[in-house]
Amino acid sequence: MSKVRTRIRLPRPTIYVLLVLFSLFCLFPFLWLLRSSFMTSREIFTLPPHLLPAAPQWHNYVDIFKVLPFARYFLNTLEIVALNVVGALISNTFIAFAFARIKFRGRSVMYALCIATLMLPQTVTMIPLFVEWKIFHGINTYAPLTVPAFFGNAFYIFLLNQFFKTIPTEYDEAAFVDGANFFQIVTRIVVPLSQPALAVVALFTALASWNDFMGPFLYLNDQNKYTLSLGLKYLISGYSVIGQWQVLMAASVLIVLPVALLFFSMQRYFIEGLTMSGLKG
Amino acid sequence: MRSSGAARETIIKNGRKRNYLTRYNNFWGWLFITPVVLGLSLWVAFPLGLSLVASFTKWDLITRPVFVGFKNYIDMFVFDPLFWQAVVVTLYYTLVGVSLQIVLAFGAAMLLNTKVRGMNFFRTLFYLPSLVPVIVSSTLWMWLYNPQFGLLNLLLIHLGLEPQKWVYGTATVIPSLILMSIWGVGNIIVIFLAGLQDIPKQLLEAVEIDGGNAFHSFRHVIVPLMTPTILYNVVIGIINGFQTFTQPYIMTNGGPANASLFYVLHLYRQAFMFSKMGYANAMAWFVFIATGVISIIIFKTSKLWVFYQGEDKK
């Protein structure tokens, strides 16, 4: 048997050179971000530029909290993230379960409709949704940013549907014999068995709402209600710190840090979730 | 005789049971999907309908909408020069951007699928940029692109090359935004990587046995088997490309000289700065139809190049 593998066979040094090059491309912006976040306003604009700060300016990270109410924005963002995660977990679990394991009339049509919305650009509904929320008196509240999470999301329904199909149906039948109904099957059997998949849904939801810019940007007027993304926006273009790139960079680091920590602590679920989304079904 | 009676009885029983089960299933099924039924009506069907109706009106959200027929659509296609500018900019960014993203992500995934030391480290590294919130990546890249103090011009000057204006130049702004999008290509890499790892080894061995080299297995096994994944990424890439807003809004505000006036940016301004809700909704419907048509074209032509494994397509 020859040593055949599912891989291209370039000379090892070439592979390394390419890998390192792409890694540098991925990594350097981060390093530049970190470097700039520790400089003084004078140093950051020195020509020729310094590669590293002469002395790290930790106070840049303190200054952010003086320039904008970043702590407030952090709590606001957490509130939105939490509501989204709860909403996504509850709604999508039941919806996906129904599509995966209950044979009801109209199931395939509804599932197709649901999945079709994956292809719907949000641009299309951006304005009518704004009008709709005006009717519901939801402008300048968190409702438009959180309530829809409780009504299911096509992508997560798809992910969970794929996962639920892998759970043997014998479990359901056994539970029926014990007199359980579908609700109990979901809460007692499916949920405990699906923790990895649910973790993926929770993670992706958290990330998406943490990173969301457009939603808060359109719906929130009052500065006290802003999220971190919006806060950063006003660090860039607001009146506060024009050209104070070191503060801007420090704020960016603070916004990325929780995401990076979340990623490193739950890397397995991330990769799993992405893999599942890649048309495996 | 007896046996037939008993048989009939069981049939009736089963029939009842099936009936009951059907009703039971219908009840629970629809109960569980109630949220998504509501969701589809509230967040998809109603807005789409509202948008369609509004696109035939002149409406500022304050006074009552006035029916104007196809005026908004005519304005859009005939009288608004910025509309076509926005279409061209968005298509340029999307088509070139998606092609490069797919090619590079595919290449990167192939690299990451080799067996060399430290692979997990590289995989993490390649993925990391795609986690960054778009607002942060926009900020960061604006700084990297700074004509005087940015990292990129620094590098170019060091290499003896001409420094660029990047997002601040008319010709360079879209390529710069594409470069930035390539930085965040980690999602696609991971999806490709998963696809590559699913390729059955026997197929590659078969090529080898037939005397084929690495290029043959790439050309005849890897690429065909990856076509469904490529199709998926192309479609998602195009849809996302059409929705680009935050990067140009933060970094260039559509400039210089409207060279980065993306479709959604133009639409946003019409709706929220000029209160032209009717016009903005017409623009929204145009992009809806365009996306639909493009998707259909891609799926129809995909039969020519996408290879579905014989087993089951699900």
Add this chain to the structure above:
Amino acid sequence: MRNKRIAFFAALAVLAASLAIAENVKLTFVYWGSPNEDIALKEAFKSFEAANPGITVEPMYIQGDISGTEYAAKLRAMAETDTLPDLGYFRPDQFGEFASAGYMLDLTNLVQRENMGKAYLPQVWLKVNNRIYGAYTAAECQMMFYNKDVLKKAGVPLPPSDYRKGWSWDQFVKYCRMITTDYKGRHPGDAGFDDRQVATYGVSLQLWHAMLTPPLWSGGGGIVSSDGRKFLMDSPESIDVIQKIADLINKEKVMPYTSPSSTSQAGLPAPPVMLANGQLGFYITGQWELLDIAKMNFPMGIGALPIFKKPAQMYISGASVIFKSTKHPKEAWLLYKWMMTPDKTLNLYSSGLWMPTKASWYSDPSDLAKWTDNPVHPPEYRTAVIDSMKIAETIPEARVKNYTQIVNECVNPQLDRVWLGEITAQEALKKAGELVRRQNLLQGTW
């Protein structure tokens, strides 16, 4: 028994009456601005509450972006959703549209009753159809900062401080060339001058429409005539001024390229920082930047603006209005008046952010001392800036219809290409003129 009952009801009535008086009126005041402005305004609200028991002020701070488009969009959204606050700041370029649509309270009688008309600068009152619907919040203009050390090092004399005696444009450009040096100390025009790595630039000039207006007026041009009927930017005078400013970047190489169309102007390496670092000689910008620049530690000077043909100055500011939808017009007017009294918000003026709208604060020495007698305002501020307000003309954004559209959609995209050196001012502004006329944007005034 009966008496007791009467006494009880009487007591109840008194209680109810006092409750009604004590019932708090809450006013919401909306505004944009820097965090410093935010602090100063909140202090003003506090002192107002102390002086007017029974009224509380709820600040609604919407920072928005520098260009003001986001603030405008938010206020528009509030108008559309019937959630406008009681009073506050308003973007002047939207004033005409909203005042005509009936969103603003008519202040004409109130201003007349209180004899306020004459006490303020003549530019202050914002009118539609000869009725007052608002006022400029402050007085602001253009000014030129410089770093004394940089000028001395380059052998450049300090600019005149009398606004009428500013340098001619050619003189100014000559001095800018003397200041501009690449990292090897060569000047533009010297053999081997490397314009890619300039250590010190002569000048940075803000390029958004208001900042172009005083130079345009100085050269005999303009953007749109004050009656809103004539597009002035494609006149030979305007073209000449724009070309000369663009030449600073592309021909003379004495000014860094900036991107005025970016909301953030974030392409700028922050001119105030460059000025303080000694990387910039002159900085021509809004007078409000004094607030930040005065806090930076460098030998700062203020000079007369360079002159094309005649001295020119602009009057620019945000607007303040009371929204018609307010349920407490009386209380809103009290707060509105309070905010128009510079004594109550002194910090906004003494810190260098604003100039007052009250006429006596420019002429009466004791009033003048209140806001200029401090280290933030150097002595030449009076002759170079305050005195120039005598000739200040108002930026026509609040009066001329479609002003924002003319500037943002027709002019700016064309000018972008001039600043980039891709086309000449002549080509760009002819095109802009065509666009303005084709879209029929010259519709007069509100």
